[in-house]
Structure formats: structure tokens, C-alpha cells
Amino acid sequence: MSTAKIVVIEDESDILELLEYNLSKEGYKVVSARDGEDGLRKVRKEAPDLVLLDLMLPGLDGIEICRRLKADPLTRTMPVVMVTAKGEESDVVLGLGVGADDYVTKPFSPKELLARVKAVLRRGPLKEERSARERIQRGGLVIDASRHEVKVDNEPVPFTATEFRLLHFLAAHCGRVFTRDQLLSHVVRGDALVIDRNIDVHVRAIRKKLGSQRELVETIRGVGYRFKDAGE
Numbered sequence: 001m002s003t004a005k006i007v008v009i010e011d012e013s014d015i016l017e018l019l020e021y022n023l024s025k026e027g028y029k030v031v032s033a034r035d036g037e038d039g040l041r042k043v044r045k046e047a048p049d050l051v052l053l054d055l056m057l058p059g060l061d062g063i064e065i066c067r068r069l070k071a072d073p074l075t076r077t078m079p080v081v082m083v084t085a086k087g088e089e090s091d092v093v094l095g096l097g098v099g100a101d102d103y104v105t106k107p108f109s110p111k112e113l114l115a116r117v118k119a120v121l122r123r124g125p126l127k128e129e130r131s132a133r134e135r136i137q138r139g140g141l142v143i144d145a146s147r148h149e150v151k152v153d154n155e156p157v158p159f160t161a162t163e164f165r166l167l168h169f170l171a172a173h174c175g176r177v178f179t180r181d182q183l184l185s186h187v188v189r190g191d192a193l194v195i196d197r198n199i200d201v202h203v204r205a206i207r208k209k210l211g212s213q214r215e216l217v218e219t220i221r222g223v224g225y226r227f228k229d230a231g232e
């Protein structure tokens with residue numbers, strides 16, 4: 001049982017009830033809002049551990065709410081999970097672009113939703129700065145940031161600086177989906193040496209080098225890329 005507090009912003013009564021019921025059953029404390037203004041007010045008042053945010057809302061929509069939450073130092077680190085209708089991939093890209101941490105697509109099963117919520121809570125807020133000495137190991141892959149070294153099945157594999165930074169960034173935030181623009185801004189930051197600004201080209205090269213571990217870097221169709229979550 002969890003005691004985390006979740007603010008749910010959703011205008012459709014049946015979906016709101018479904019969310020309230022399933023989250024409460026898991027032990028979460030749920031505070032509900034049916035429109036954007038009320039949602040923002042409740043998030044500021046309750047300081048929840050997570051915000052579950054519907055995209056299509058009367059008044060302020062989900063994108064605008066997310067943008068405001070991520071612009072406010074008081075609420076910036078709060079994880080936001082967007083609830084979006086099926087096929088609205090451009091909305092997902094927009095939502096991730098304004099800082100949402102993850103998304104679920106309607107119609108979703110309660111089990112799927114709870115798994116996402118649990119994963120985002122476990123992950124905590126996005127850590128912008130990771131230790132430069134960090135060593136990440138997953139299956140047959142080892143990424144050693146201090147040595148700038150990648151090993152696949154115990155064999156060192158040469159990576160370019162850009163490929164290394166991209167792989168390390170994805171792996172350090174495993175389970176989180178990033179758009180190509182987000183990846184570009186993280187990887188290219190202050191680096192004039194990056195010749196190819198096409199993220200897909202770098203990902204293709206990374207996958208080739210990862211060989212047996214290539215499936216750790218996943219394509220999320222219409223959205224971007226993510227490194228497989230530790231629990232999967």
C-alpha cells in the first residue's frame with residue numbers, strides 16, 4: 001500500500017470515478033479537480049507526489065497546466081502523468097515537450113494506469129544533473145561515464161562523444177520517453193562538434209553498436225525514444 005498523494009484533473013465523470021476508485025484502492029490519497037483552474041489551485045494547496053492530468057479540459061487545457069506547473073519553482077519537480085486520447089500522438093509530443101513525465105492513452109486498463117503511476121513515483125523527479133562518475137549496468141550493457149566507456153557482453157565498444165552522451169542520458173532516465181527535440185537539446189548542449197543534428201541517425205548507430213542489447217533503446221512511435229524501464 002502506498003500513502004502517496006495524487007491530484008487527478010479530469011472532467012469526464014466516469015473516467016474520474018474510475019481513477020478515484022482504483023487509486024484509492026491502492027492506498028493513494030486522491031484529490032480530484034474537474035477543470036484546469038481548480039486543478040492548479042489544488043496542486044498548489046496539496047503539494048501532491050504526482051499529478052494525473054487529462055489533456056482535453058474545459059478552460060485551461062492539460063498542456064497549459066503542465067507548462068505552468070513546470071514553470072513554477074514550487075511545482076516544477078512534481079511528476080506529471082498525462083492522460084491522452086488514442087491517436088493523439090502530437091499531443092503526447094507537445095506534453096512531453098512542456099515537461100510531462102509520462103503518459104497513458106485512453107482507453108487504459110486500471111492495471112496499466114497503476115503500473116505507470118507506480119513507475120513514475122519510483123523514479124521520482126527528473127534528475128537534471130547526474131554524477132559524471134555514474135556507472136549504469138543493464139543486462140549485458142555497461143556504461144561507465146567516468147571512463148567514457150561502453151561494454152557490450154564484456155567487450156568494449158567505441159562510441160562517438162554524441163552517441164555516448166545520448167545513450168547515457170537515455171539510460172540515466174530509463175523508462176522516460178523523450179522527444180527528438182528534447183534529446184537534441186540535452187545532447188547538443190554547448191557542443192559545437194555535433195555535425196549531425198538528426199537524432200535518428202545517432203540512435204541507429206547506437207543500436208548497431210549495442211548488438212545483442214539493441215532492444216534496450218526503444219522507439220516510441222510518433223513520439224521519440226526511451227531506454228527500457230528497469231522493471232521490464
Ligand code: CA
Pocket residue numbers: 010011012054055056057
Ligand atoms: Ca477530458
